[in-house]
Amino acid sequence: MARVNNRYLCTLLVVFIMPFLMGMSGMGGNQGRPGEIGVYDAKILDTSNTSVKISWVNIDGKFMFKGFLGKGRVQVPFSNILYIEISKDEACIHLKNNKQLCGLKINPLSRIYGKTDYGNYQIALKDIKRIELIKIR
Numbered sequence: 001m002a003r004v005n006n007r008y009l010c011t012l013l014v015v016f017i018m019p020f021l022m023g024m025s026g027m028g029g030n031q032g033r034p035g036e037i038g039v040y041d042a043k044i045l046d047t048s049n050t051s052v053k054i055s056w057v058n059i060d061g062k063f064m065f066k067g068f069l070g071k072g073r074v075q076v077p078f079s080n081i082l083y084i085e086i087s088k089d090e091a092c093i094h095l096k097n098n099k100q101l102c103g104l105k106i107n108p109l110s111r112i113y114g115k116t117d118y119g120n121y122q123i124a125l126k127d128i129k130r131i132e133l134i135k136i137r
Contacts, residue, residue: 058113081095
């Protein structure tokens with residue numbers, strides 16, 4: 001009898017908690033594509049002054065550039081960006097509206113991924129000087 005009651009209580013507990021756990025999947029902000037439509041290429045200039053053009057560019061699987069401005073987190077969609085300059089662990093984003101967002105602290109271990117004519121490409125933000133984004137579709 002106690003075994004049946006334990007099963008009943010566990011089932012009720014799972015049914016009660018499940019909606020809360022399912023709702024937590026989006027915690028941490030807007031993940032994935034934030035209404036972004038299009039595919040971007042990028043021209044990357046690394047710290048050794050090597051320039052590489054990549055297609056289907058993303059940063060850690062996202063189509064936005066993320067950083068911290070003071071204590072707050074900023075996520076700028078690729079559709080708003082002309083180019084990004086990186087120095088050490090800070091970035092300056094040059095926006096399409098002729099404004100700049102500078103002094104962003106970045107995660108230097110974040111990576112840019114894309115494809116080249118010779119294969120897949122990836123590079124850590126700490127190894128980049130400049131990223132120029134080009135919308136192709």
